[in-house]
Amino acid sequence: MRHALISLSVAFAALAGGSQAAAPTLSVPIDQSARVALPAGTRDVMIGNPAIADVSVLDGRNAVVLGKGYGVTNLLVIDQLGRTVMERQIVVSAPxxxxxxxxxxxxxxxxxxxxxxxxxxxxxxx
Known part of the structure; x- marks a missing residue:
């Protein structure tokens, strides 16, 4: 019984850690920019709330996120097959x-x- 409980705890911790790795946070000071490396095969790059942040794609491998308003939004990157290949939480805060x-x-x-x-x-x- 104790072994099953430990195994369950380890599995839960791995799942929780995996969700954090899937959507790391990018902090951007307001009115400043941060570079984001894009995965190979990127087709579309989108910001959840354009009042909080904006994104400009520089080339197939790089984008720049600009902090426009205080708050939290997200960045989604879609590949050629329509799959979400990257998701990042964007936090725009005071410098x-x-x-x-x-x-x-x-x-x-x-x-x-x-x-x-x-x-x-x-x-x-x-």
Whole structure:
């Protein structure tokens, strides 16, 4: 009985680990880009929510993901046979440094800061 329980636990852990490997997370700071290597035979590349991120295919082996709005979406890569060959979760978040948000009620103003701060626009893109 104990052996069966251990075997079941190992099998469950392997399944859980497999699902994590199938859809790793790509973190992209807002208003910045990250390169994604595409598998051989890629036909289509799609973003789940284009308000959060955008994707540009550079060639058959490379794409660039641009963080457009805060949030989580996904990237799907389809091969010549219509199969999903890659799926990645895309998380668009604030950059680690050099950006300040001023929140006044419902209005958010973004500032890009290096030696001084320059208004980067509102969070809603204005």
């Amino acid at each position: 680690e440094a050099g950006r300040v948000s001023v929140i006044r009620g419902p209005k958010v103003e973004e500032y890009a800061c290096a030696t001084g701060c320059e208004r980067a626009g509102d969070a809603d893109g204005k």
